[in-house]
Amino acid sequence: MAQAAGHTGDLLDLFRSEGALSRIDVIERTGLSRSTVNQRLAALERADLIREAGGAESSGGRPSTLFDFNAGRAKVLTADIGAMGFTLAVCDLAGRPLDHLSRDVEVWSGPETVLGMVQEGFDSLARPDEVWAVAVGVPGPVEFDAHRVVNPPIMTGWDGYDIAAAFSSRYRGPVVVENDVNARAVAESRLTGQPNLVALKLGTGIGAGLVLNGQIIRGDKGAAGDIGHTRAGHTDPEPRTCRCGNLDCLETYAAGWALVKQLSDLGRDVRRTSDVAALVAQGDMEAVRLVRAAGRSIGEAVAGLVSILNPRLVALSGQLAECGEVLMSGIRERVYQQTLPLATRDLQIFRSELGELAGVTGLALIAIDTVLAPGPLTELLGANAGT
Numbered sequence: 001m002a003q004a005a006g007h008t009g010d011l012l013d014l015f016r017s018e019g020a021l022s023r024i025d026v027i028e029r030t031g032l033s034r035s036t037v038n039q040r041l042a043a044l045e046r047a048d049l050i051r052e053a054g055g056a057e058s059s060g061g062r063p064s065t066l067f068d069f070n071a072g073r074a075k076v077l078t079a080d081i082g083a084m085g086f087t088l089a090v091c092d093l094a095g096r097p098l099d100h101l102s103r104d105v106e107v108w109s110g111p112e113t114v115l116g117m118v119q120e121g122f123d124s125l126a127r128p129d130e131v132w133a134v135a136v137g138v139p140g141p142v143e144f145d146a147h148r149v150v151n152p153p154i155m156t157g158w159d160g161y162d163i164a165a166a167f168s169s170r171y172r173g174p175v176v177v178e179n180d181v182n183a184r185a186v187a188e189s190r191l192t193g194q195p196n197l198v199a200l201k202l203g204t205g206i207g208a209g210l211v212l213n214g215q216i217i218r219g220d221k222g223a224a225g226d227i228g229h230t231r232a233g234h235t236d237p238e239p240r241t242c243r244c245g246n247l248d249c250l251e252t253y254a255a256g257w258a259l260v261k262q263l264s265d266l267g268r269d270v271r272r273t274s275d276v277a278a279l280v281a282q283g284d285m286e287a288v289r290l291v292r293a294a295g296r297s298i299g300e301a302v303a304g305l306v307s308i309l310n311p312r313l314v315a316l317s318g319q320l321a322e323c324g325e326v327l328m329s330g331i332r333e334r335v336y337q338q339t340l341p342l343a344t345r346d347l348q349i350f351r352s353e354l355g356e357l358a359g360v361t362g363l364a365l366i367a368i369d370t371v372l373a374p375g376p377l378t379e380l381l382g383a384n385a386g387t
């Protein structure tokens with residue numbers, strides 16, 4: 001039964017990635033026998049995960065029935081929690097946001113306060129019985145299998161807190177906890193159709209989300225892509241203390257928090273990363289100089305990623321990315337200097353065009369992949385068998 005349902009999950013993936021298909025299409029693509037295909041299509045139809053989508057002309061003139069993935073079958077709830085507030089969305093099973101809302105709250109107010117507000121928002125977006133999965137994105141390192149953040153630099157009070165447990169008693173499906181940049185990388189990959197990419201978030205901190213062959217790369221514990229705390233771009237002989245406690249991390253040269261501090265020390269009235277971008281837009285010479293140097297430092301870290309992973313796209317987002325070419329030119333300069341030509345032949349380094357819903361969309365896609373994976377899908381098909 002489990003094995004058969006597993007194959008049924010593979011079949012569902014086909015509809016999710018290719019759209020409407022006829023019975024013959026499915027037989028041709030999978031190489032399965034007609035009777036096996038009939039059996040699995042029937043199971044998916046009973047669960048209302050696929051539906052008849054009208055007929056298509058077949059070569060013999062007789063129309064053959066098309067089946068399509070029923071993205072409206074259930075909902076997923078997602079929370080993209082940032083340093084200064086969060087965005088929530090209720091999405092369909094294709095990851096499309098149906099409704100969303102945003103609230104301001106500092107993440108260091110602690111998990112009880114922030115997640116309490118998230119739950120209130122979730123309640124206004126969907127009833128628990130129509131939700132199949134929940135995904136929460138946070139701006140810190142996530143131990144993925146344990147659903148917890150570990151030693152997060154800006155998330156005071158969250159260290160080791162079981163985020164999934166805050167929701168798992170209310171919703172029947174899986175609760176996924178994910179790093180915010182990983183979620184963005186997944187959205188960027190699916191929406192651009194590019195299976196190999198690096199998403200860089202350049203804001204108060206610096207992080208990277210990695211997608212290879214369409215799969216998110218988390219590493220052994222979930223720490224993959226944390227380039228902000230490598231020593232790339234280290235140029236100053238004077239040691240610089242990072243907010244993580246180590247010396248000379250990339251963030252001490254190029255993160256929003258470090259640039260704010262440096263410009264403030266130079267007498268500029270800056271409090272947050274958006275103020276740095278505003279100074280650059282005004283042509284402030286010191287701000288332009290520091291952001292250019294930050295670009296070169298970030299470029300060294302990106303060059304390392306490009307050499308190791310050979311992505312097709314490097315997509316930049318975050319408030320520091322609003323500095324535009326002043327930042328990008330330094331990144332491109334170092335990447336092209338420090339990598340082999342084959343790695344950069346078709347490489348594009350660009351500013352992400354995804355809007356404010358990129359995080360919740362990526363989270364929804366991760367949650368849906370989780371709940372429609374063969375194991376959980378078997379449970380769902382079992383749970384729906386009698387209804």
Ligand SMILES: [Zn+2]
Nearest residue numbers: 229242244249
């Ligand atoms: Zn550090």
